[in-house]
Amino acid sequence: MHRRITGKLVIATHNPGKLAEMRELLAPYGIEAVSAGELGLGEPEETGADFRANARIKAVAAARSAKIPAFADDSGLVVDALDGAPGIHSARWAGKPADFSAAMARIERLLQERGATTPEKRRAHFVSALCVAWPDDHLEEVEARVDGTLVWPPRGTAGFGYDPTFLPDGHARTFGEMTSIEKHGLPPLGLGLSHRARAFVKLAEIALDRR
Numbered sequence: 001m002h003r004r005i006t007g008k009l010v011i012a013t014h015n016p017g018k019l020a021e022m023r024e025l026l027a028p029y030g031i032e033a034v035s036a037g038e039l040g041l042g043e044p045e046e047t048g049a050d051f052r053a054n055a056r057i058k059a060v061a062a063a064r065s066a067k068i069p070a071f072a073d074d075s076g077l078v079v080d081a082l083d084g085a086p087g088i089h090s091a092r093w094a095g096k097p098a099d100f101s102a103a104m105a106r107i108e109r110l111l112q113e114r115g116a117t118t119p120e121k122r123r124a125h126f127v128s129a130l131c132v133a134w135p136d137d138h139l140e141e142v143e144a145r146v147d148g149t150l151v152w153p154p155r156g157t158a159g160f161g162y163d164p165t166f167l168p169d170g171h172a173r174t175f176g177e178m179t180s181i182e183k184h185g186l187p188p189l190g191l192g193l194s195h196r197a198r199a200f201v202k203l204a205e206i207a208l209d210r211r
């Protein structure tokens with residue numbers, strides 16, 4: 001049985017770009033959202049083997065500490081020519097403090113080494129696994145992806161992370177050149193464009209009531 005999300009929710013992320021997007025996605029549903037940072041929650045170690053497992057680790061840890069339902073996203077960029085890297089290690093490739101220019105340059109260097117110079121050889125997708133966990137360990141989990149190609153040099157300053165290098169299929173602008181509304185591509189204007197928005201549309205279907 002699916003469970004509806006009502007009342008207060010902690011957004012279990014320490015990534016400001018994601019936090020902003022997750023708040024925007026929740027906005028039409030009348031959910032009061034507080035962030036893990038505002039509650040002073042720690043960051044659990046992401047020891048899962050895939051996106052879904054890591055989203056679950058983050059949501060369960062936050063729900064148990066905060067004693068209210070928690071919403072987590074685990075996401076990343078999966079590059080075909082790099083055998084799926086950086087994948088679940090997408091944040092780690094940027095180092096600490098995060099330097100995504102360096103991470104995008106590293107991907108480009110590896111693509112060049114493999115002779116991946118045409119769009120067909122530069123296929124990639126973003127994945128987002130979303131998990132909502134309740135303090136009694138009930139879970140709602142969804143996952144989605146968006147396919148595209150990697151451009152070089154990076155284009156645009158909007159968004160976060162690898163956005164400037166990712167050109168979603170069917171579009172002429174990278175995520176870094178889109179407003180957040182375009183990147184989400186949500187109804188009534190669209191059906192969900194980004195990985196996170198597509199996963200969120202699935203979550204809304206099973207667990208959210210529009211205000």
Ligand code: ITT
Pocket residue numbers: 012013014015018046058073074075076077090091094126159160161162163175194196
């Ligand atoms: P939390 O675990 O605290 O949520 P994080 O940044 O460590 O933050 P992840 O482990 O899920 O999160 O790493 C995902 C990385 O993948 C993120 O840091 C970005 O580099 C990249 N990423 C995910 N979604 C993205 C998006 O919509 N646009 C650009 N890059 C994205």
